[in-house]
Amino acid sequence: xxxxxxxxxxxxxxxxxxxxxxxxxxxxxxxxxxxxxxxxxxxxxxxxxxxxxxxxxxxxxxxxxxxxxxxxxxxxxxxxxxxxxxxxxxxxxxxxxxxxxxxxxxxxxxxxxxxxxxxxxxxxxxxxxxxxxxxxxxxxxxxxxxxxxxxxxxxxxxxxxxxxxxxxxxxxxxxxxxxxxxxxxxxxxxxxxxxxxxxxxxxxxxxxxxxxxxxxxxxxxxx
Amino acid sequence: xxxxxxxxxxxxxxxxxxxxxxxxxxxxxxxxxxxxxxxxxxxxxxxxxxxxxxxxxxxxxxxxxxxxxxxxxxxxxxxxxxxxxxxxxxxxxxxxxxxxxxxxxxxxxxxxxxxxxxxxxxxxxxxxxxxxxxxxxxxxxxxxxxxxxxxxxxxxxxxxxxxxxxxxxxxxxxxxxxxxxxxxxxxxxxxxxxxxxxxxxxxxxxxxxxxxxxxxxxxxxxx
DNA sequence: GCCTGTGAACCACTTCACAGCT
DNA sequence: AGCTGTGAAGTGGTTCACAGGC
Numbered sequence: 001x002x003x004x005x006x007x008x009x010x011x012x013x014x015x016x017x018x019x020x021x022x023x024x025x026x027x028x029x030x031x032x033x034x035x036x037x038x039x040x041x042x043x044x045x046x047x048x049x050x051x052x053x054x055x056x057x058x059x060x061x062x063x064x065x066x067x068x069x070x071x072x073x074x075x076x077x078x079x080x081x082x083x084x085x086x087x088x089x090x091x092x093x094x095x096x097x098x099x100x101x102x103x104x105x106x107x108x109x110x111x112x113x114x115x116x117x118x119x120x121x122x123x124x125x126x127x128x129x130x131x132x133x134x135x136x137x138x139x140x141x142x143x144x145x146x147x148x149x150x151x152x153x154x155x156x157x158x159x160x161x162x163x164x165x166x167x168x169x170x171x172x173x174x175x176x177x178x179x180x181x182x183x184x185x186x187x188x189x190x191x192x193x194x195x196x197x198x199x200x201x202x203x204x205x206x207x208x209x210x211x212x213x214x215x216x217x218x219x220x221x222x223x
Numbered sequence: 224x225x226x227x228x229x230x231x232x233x234x235x236x237x238x239x240x241x242x243x244x245x246x247x248x249x250x251x252x253x254x255x256x257x258x259x260x261x262x263x264x265x266x267x268x269x270x271x272x273x274x275x276x277x278x279x280x281x282x283x284x285x286x287x288x289x290x291x292x293x294x295x296x297x298x299x300x301x302x303x304x305x306x307x308x309x310x311x312x313x314x315x316x317x318x319x320x321x322x323x324x325x326x327x328x329x330x331x332x333x334x335x336x337x338x339x340x341x342x343x344x345x346x347x348x349x350x351x352x353x354x355x356x357x358x359x360x361x362x363x364x365x366x367x368x369x370x371x372x373x374x375x376x377x378x379x380x381x382x383x384x385x386x387x388x389x390x391x392x393x394x395x396x397x398x399x400x401x402x403x404x405x406x407x408x409x410x411x412x413x414x415x416x417x418x419x420x421x422x423x424x425x426x427x428x429x430x431x432x433x434x435x436x437x438x439x440x441x442x443x444x445x446x
Numbered sequence: 447g448c449c450t451g452t453g454a455a456c457c458a459c460t461t462c463a464c465a466g467c468t
Numbered sequence: 469a470g471c472t473g474t475g476a477a478g479t480g481g482t483t484c485a486c487a488g489g490c
Contacts, residue, residue, distance in 0.1 A: 017441075019434065020481070022433075022434055025437075027414070034413070044450090045449080046449085055483065055484095056450095058481095060450065060451060061452085064450095064452070068450080069450095070449075070450050071489090072448085072450040072451080072488075073447085073450075073490035074490065075449065088437070104335065107327065108330065108331035109428070114412050115428065115429055120432050120436075159432065159435055183435035185432060191253075199438035205332070205338065206337045206340065207246060209424075210245075210312045210313075210341060211242065211246060212408060212424050213312055214248075215406060215422035216313065216381055216382070220239055220240075243458095243459070244459090268472075279472095280461055281461080283473060284459090284460075286472095287474070293473080294472075295471050295472040295473080296470050296472075297471065298471065
């Protein structure tokens with residue numbers, strides 16, 4: 001028993017799951033939620049895939065990493081699959097997110113309704129600007145950076161969004177890790193160096209536009 | 224070194240280049256710009272890769288898709304490689320971007336300095352809110368949706384950022400395509416159906432947080 | 447009939463390893 | 469010596485195709 005592997009319950013196969021698989025899971029979730037809103041209660045891997053521009057086989061293979069959720073001859077029950085995918089992604093429970101940096105982007109994140117819909121809630125915010133510290137924006141209290149460790153550990157927050165200028169991103173990231181953050185969503189256009197135990201997702205908006213620019217200039221076919 | 228190749232078209236190899244390659248090109252560009260700011264004028268594929276957590280071979284293979292930019296025994300000249308990558312990505316000349324949707328996120332994009340740094344400039348904005356139409360935000364004029372076709376064609380704008388609610392995203396996207404947009408950066412959490420000639424990049428912030436949630440819950444190792 | 451789950455085949459991307467240049 | 473550029477090898481991800489269940 002003690003010698004049992006430490007593979008998380010979600011994963012059935014021994015090997016880790018690629019990022020490609022998990023981001024498609026998020027897409028399946030989004031599409032299933034739309035189907036439910038539109039009154040559907042069943043779908044198939046083929047139809048789910050078509051809505052997202054991928055094959056049915058891909059959908060089935062992705063889900064097979066985590067279990068058997070379908071009914072041969074029938075397909076998938078939307079509500080049931082939503083529940084399963086949320087469980088896999090860990091969003092069957094709400095997450096509180098700490099936000100650092102209340103500039104334009106930070107403020108947009110504070111008020112972003114898409115987070116709440118998927119189970120994420122910005123619970124606390126931090127900034128260096130003395131004029132903001134102590135105030136409340138969108139119902140969220142803004143703390144000074146020196147309160148980071150205590151506030152984050154007190155609320156047992158594990159996820160943070162980093163929306164500070166590039167120059168201070170690494171230093172703030174270090175502070176967040178020190179405070180106990182294990183997942184970091186970085187909007188600053190710099191590559192952060194973090195301990196392997198901390199998970200990092202990068203969103204660089206300029207890079208996304210560069211991808212578009214490249215595609216347009218080279219008239220690449222969509223894939 | 225070698226034939227400082229004058230590349231006529233960006234792509235020398237016949238086959239199309241994968242998204243993985245082009246997004247790394249953006250990372251190389253970002254890192255090279257940092258190196259220049261820090262006073263370096265040369266680097267090597269090995270050092271460039273290490274800064275980004277990839278192998279030197281990967282860096283060299285990526286660049287090999289577009290030409291020969293290095294000097295055996297020496298490495299790459301930062302400024303020169305920056306110029307080449309910008310040319311490949313199409314950002315050696317400035318792009319004007321149209322923004323649709325001036326909510327929280329839209330406003331953040333209007334003021335986002337990271338765009339300008341990489342050669343993108345939000346030139347015009349559109350919204351449905353009559354209170355905004357005709358006003359100027361961050362120096363950008365806000366038009367009503369009915370002006371889209373004329374304004375976009377008049378400025379010959381090819382790229383647009385879509386920051387409207389999910390419910391109207393498809394309809395607005397259709398309008399943008401009609402107006403002549405060929406590259407679309409979509410922030411609405413829906414899968415858009417667009418003609419194959421239009422390039423699409425999706426940014427779904429909730430999905431990014433779900434990726435973090437999954438990684439934290441499953442204690443996956445970083446890759 | 448329709449549809450899932452899955453081994454096998456296929457394809458693409460990454461890493462290796464080295465010839466050749468500086 | 470150091471480093472690039474590149475064929476070859478290796479790895480991982482996607483698609484195929486079909487057995488089996490509804």
